[in-house]
Amino acid sequence: MTPDAGREPARVVVVGASAAGLAVVEAARSQGYRGELTLIGDEPHLPYDRPPLSKQLLTGDWPPERLLLREQAHLDGLAVTMKLGQPASTVDADAREVVLADGDRVPYDALVVTTGVRARCLPGSDGISGVHVLRTLQDALALRAELVPGRRLVVLGAGVLGAEAAAVARGLGAEVTVLDPLAWPLARIVNREIGGWLAEVHREHGVDLRCSCAPVTGLHAAEGHVAAVELADGTVLPADTVLVAIGATPAVEWLAGSPVTIGGPEPASGSGGVLCDPRGQAAPGIYAAGDVAAWQDPATGEYRRYEHRLNATEQGRAVARALLDPGFTPPPSVPYFWSDQYDLKLQTFGTLDADDEFIVVDGSLGARRFIGVSHRDGLVRGALGVGMPRQLRAWRTAVAEHAPWKETTPA
């Protein structure tokens, strides 16, 4: 019998103090859990929200305090022992202890891994000032300090983070170039039609957006500060600031030697995340949730990892339930994602694969207010909306159920 079966764990330890970790402790208490809860985080801050780092925090509209996910008083009410600014270094699964970087050992009956992801860095950029990633509050504040009128910013990567930062930087008056080897921005999330439309929006706002771009071969520096970005085709782009937004890798190094399994590099094999069953269990007594976790999809058997904000909360809540109720099976979830660029809000439910048929069912791309629905084999797979959030929500059920495709909004 596994130690999880049948009995509530006396001590739940959550490693990773961001959205997913917070959701675990909060949901555990709302489910009536009365045992010991410990939340461990490598950053010194109370749990804070990351989507605003490339939006309201980067523009300067919000001070850092506005990013806190919960007030101190609310956290006090949860009766959680917080160990912040203390990275976990290993798991001793035989002793059932998390070992912290300072040597402290934290015993657990159930361990939840919510360590998220780490920004990928550009090889060879160590020690060159003016080169940034954007994952933490400190990262965002450092980048923000450089975004002033006339500054030449080169963004590597036209994913969500790169595209949002580029939009903010234009708003602050910087000269912005965005480079990506893929054929359109947000290429892993939106299809060619929407990607082409979005590229036009960025160019209209003065971004020099270069898709299908030659790979970056290196950086030039002058007196320790970045001076230019060099590409494989010989292009040299002058730069005062470089933002490296080329994706992120799951923070799993500390789990080496533990009983959890780490997924392969492909999306269907978990993209390097902690492989979990459909209720978030990775090994006896060990669970994972959020960006770091690749849960098995019971319908396809594939392990999928999502770096979406809502997914962190949904999986955190589901793990809290699963910890306390061995019979609990989470309902199928619908991937939801949003991005703010300029005055536009993009939202999607489900997925928009490049091979799926995509039809605009309401509004128009030209008006920058529309809903498009993707379908395959006559079944709805995803919906994307710009500027029509309420109407988009009406499509969520059709996406969740892979309803038969028809062009009218489902009742």
Next chain:
Amino acid sequence: MKITVEEDKCCAGGQCVLAAPEVFDQRDEDGIVVLLTDTPDSSKYEAVREAAQICPAACIHVADN
């Protein structure tokens, strides 16, 4: 129970409406959260707490009397 929302934090995802449709709605023009009542009856408490926890912008706050 007393509910407050921070409209300028709202990301218009509509998760609150899915969790507690009798308490939350969205504005037509921009999808921002609309509070239908700030003092729901006790039969809605659990759904409201779920909405506050699930909100991906953490903009719903619940105070217990």
